[in-house]
Amino acid sequence: MTLTLADLFASPDHYLHSFDGDAAVFVPMDRAAYHRSIFLDARISPAAEGAMRVPVAALANAVPAAAPTAWIMHVAHCGSTLLARALDDADANLVLREPQALRQIAFAPEDPRLALTASMLSKRYRADRPTIVKGNVPTNFLLPRIAAMASAAPVILLHLSLRDYLLAILRSDNHRTWLRAVTTQLAGQIAFWTGQPEGAASPASDAERAAALWLAQMRLYAEAAAIMPNARSLDAEQFFATPAEVLTAAAAHLAVPLSASAIAARVAGPLFATYSKNPSVAFGNAERLARRHEAERDLAPELDAAAGWIDARGSAAAAALAALAAVPLLG
Template structure:
């Protein structure tokens, strides 16, 4: 069967993976392929070989009107993959983790292409549950445009407190390099800024973006990842209905007691649970005491309203 823009637009089996110049890259998928693709970037696991190129402008002409999407926006290294996979395990609704095309648009904004991507991401396999999209950190730069496209969209803004975030994303040279790159690109940090200054700038940029999103998305709530880690069942029970998912107590209990919460969410074969995370966190608290003090000083210097900002984020909690 020859793939036409109309055929591609009609089903999630034809996934808009990314853009190459004037073309959209279409990857063959099915429910099983989406479920096993922990991420939908270069690590995607297609239903079969055979990616196709189609002119993006032609696909835009054929694309359906965007339906409501449920969103997970997050600050990275805060359990967003675990949260998305848990919500996926609780229902039959489609869950899309870190679509590459959205990240591309965060790096090179294009309003017409964003409308196309939102339309393609919003497609469903049936039923009433909205597709759930877990974005990645660069997509936080697109929050105003995403909110404007559908102010009624439900969303959770998953985050960590300032010091908890520092522990999560300054714990290795690789993580520190990521913080520096993202902070300089999106948060206005100077290239010569220290790790603490970059971390503070990145956290503040995202918290301000989340506060603005709360104004633009009345159905959005914040969620401190530490609450999710400590109380996964009650968190899922409260959050799932807000994102259009069922919250059957027996199923939630089964998911929380199962392998998803005893293995690393990004690498299912690796043992990892909250007890291991807390042990690591305790060690990092001792090792990084100086870093944490530097981060708090940098944040207070950059944001005299830091305490108020933290209170406003907490006040919007699930």
């Protein structure tokens, strides 16, 4: 059977995984493959072997408008994978966790392939169940364009306080390596969203890098909340402390048909008792709190340094947090 462009745009079985030069790379998927793929980057678990390359130019001339799509945006290491997996109903909606193509174009905010990517990500198996896309840190910087394309889209803005964020992303060498890489890749955009004058020195220490990344994302979220009436703010600590309550509100906001009994079963089951990125590892909120307590002792000087960096930026952080506080998921 010969595939047409219409087929590529219509069926989630043909998944736009990534871009390679002038080609769009599609991999074969089905509902089960999406459900078991914790992430849709290099860790994807496709339905079959074999990728297909299609010229981007051929696709760009036939892009239909994206179908209504829901979003989970987050600041990293804040329970977003757990939330997205808990909302993944294998018989109903489709949840796409960290699509590689979306991340690729996030490093060039004016990349014209966003419309193509958004259209491809909006595909669904059931017309009555909107697809949910969980982004990642780079895709936060696409929020202004996403809002311009679909201001009415439901979105959850998952975040942490500065202190909790620092404790989450400065706690290991691997996390710091990630922090340095992403803040280097996004340096220009971070400078813009933190109000740094042109030519100003970039944050140097890990603590300053983390503070700058946090502030940039808080300001992005505040702007999104101001122009997207269906944006809701969620502090990750609230999710960790009251998962059933938050999951109930999140499912309602994103139109996921989860019953009270289904939510109770998920919260009491293995999903919330194992590491969301690796279900073979036992990990729950008690372990997370113990790890955070240990990190708080070790990171005290850097916590102070980061807070000082934020304080030097005046009222920007306070204004952003006030805007987010005005649109809570649970109010």
